[in-house]
Amino acid sequence: MWGGRFGGGPAEVMREINASIAVDKRLWREDIAASRAHAAMLGRQGILSDADAAAIDEGLLQIAAEIEAGRLDEDPALEDIHMHVEHRLSELIGDAAGRLHTARSRNDQVATDFKLFVRRSIDEAIRGIDPLESVLLTRAEQHAADVMPGFTHLQSGQPVTLGHHLLAYREMLVRDRSRFADARARLNQSPLGSAALAGTGFPIDRDQTAAALGFDKPTANSIDAVSDRDFVADYLHAAALCSVHLSRLAEEIVMWASQPFGFVKLPDAWSTGSSIMPNKRNPDAAELVRGHSARIVGDLVALLVLLKGLPLAYAKDLQDDKPPLFDAHDLLELSLAAMAGMISDLEFVPERMRAAAAAGHATATDLADWLVSEADVPFREAHHIAGSAVATAEAAGKALDELSLEELRAIDPRIGEGALPRLSVEASVASRRSAGGTAPERVREAIAAARAEIAAREGQ
Secondary structure (H helix, E strand, C coil): CCHHHCCCCCCHHHHHHHCCHHHHHHHHHHHHHHHHHHHHHHHHCCCCCHHHHHHHHHHHHHHHHHHHCCCCCCCHHHCCHHHHHHHHHHHHHHHHHHHCCCCCCHHHHHHHHHHHHHHHHHHHHHHHHHHHHHHHHHHHHHCCCCEEEEEECCEEEEEEEHHHHHHHHHHHHHHHHHHHHHHHHHHCEECCCCCCCCCCCCCCCHHHHHHHCCCCEECCCHHHHHHCCHHHHHHHHHHHHHHHHHHHHHHHHHHHHCCCCCCEECCHHHCECCCCCCCCCECHHHHHHHHHHHHHHHHHHHHHHHHCCCCCCCCHHHHHHHHHHHHHHHHHHHHHHHHHHHHHHCEECHHHHHHHHHHHHCCHHHHHHHHHHHHCCCHHHHHHHHHHHHHHHHHHCCCHHHCCHHHHHHHCCCCCHHHHHHHCHHHHHHHCCCCCCCCHHHHHHHHHHHHHHHHHHHCC
């Protein structure tokens, strides 16, 4: 491969550290596709003869079939998937194989293959988000009016509906989807034809290869084209943030499934047992989703640290850009599928959620709001009065809505009988009718709007 510049072969350790076939063999589909596009362009431009172009294309198709069938003989001496394909091509068609690399470097070849893989990974991530989004909408609709505690600082704050809570995660997924889509749009420029770093003197047609590979256009700067890995960072950033969202949901499932909460019952399909405690039902799937997010965040950091000290244009450090991407790709795909399955199969326990929502005097804000709207009390004063009511309820061992009108008027005589119905958790959630609020009618409207968005998206 190195031609006449070197008189001897590499040391054994050098051969080992230099080889990447064990990792980058995953790029074989992209390498075959890009090589076919490149050869076809060379033929159309008259740089290759029609016979050589046809032989190369036929050979590449045969290699693709062989690899698909599991017949890839890995040889560390051939370093990477690109050289494996070229070597096998030479075995199949002879000297014509050596003409495939005309007007191309491994630098632009690798960048092109990797962009194609990341683009496919983005499409797969979006396809993984869609089922989870659908499941969240379905479960939110089923529980649009079921009351649960809304927490701040993991303390009961105000009652909310379970449907509203689940829709919060749907909003996160919408943003995740848009981040992946933005990353895809940004990366969709073809590096092929940039060669090593300076372009080529051959009369190639970069627009032709870009179009053949589904890119919007060729990259504008050959140096940037072979050294750019922003598209990998973009994917990993979107994957890391998506995994953090999944981790937050997983953490809630872990808490909700614990006996002190009892908000959900875990199905057998998404649980494991204990090797010593027969009573245990462990939320291992949720815990693994939560754990995988740490690795995906680490993959992003690894890539950014890899890039931060590299001068232009290409350096062999970039061989290590693929393990973090492949790791994040696999973990995110698995985590999205696991979370969609868990949410679909979870058995929610609304009565436990409602009981927890009623605890902690979570309707104190509703008493303050009533004083503001009905008794013309300034909110800060109303807040103080409601706080005194909470203290009275705690001292009496009662819930806030169990206090009598007399007990409330002893705190402040401006509290009228109309305040009492406002203190139930059902009345509290029903009153939160502002746009984006937790009232069941708003939850159902949000679900309908979300489904309309999905239908419009799918119709595009």
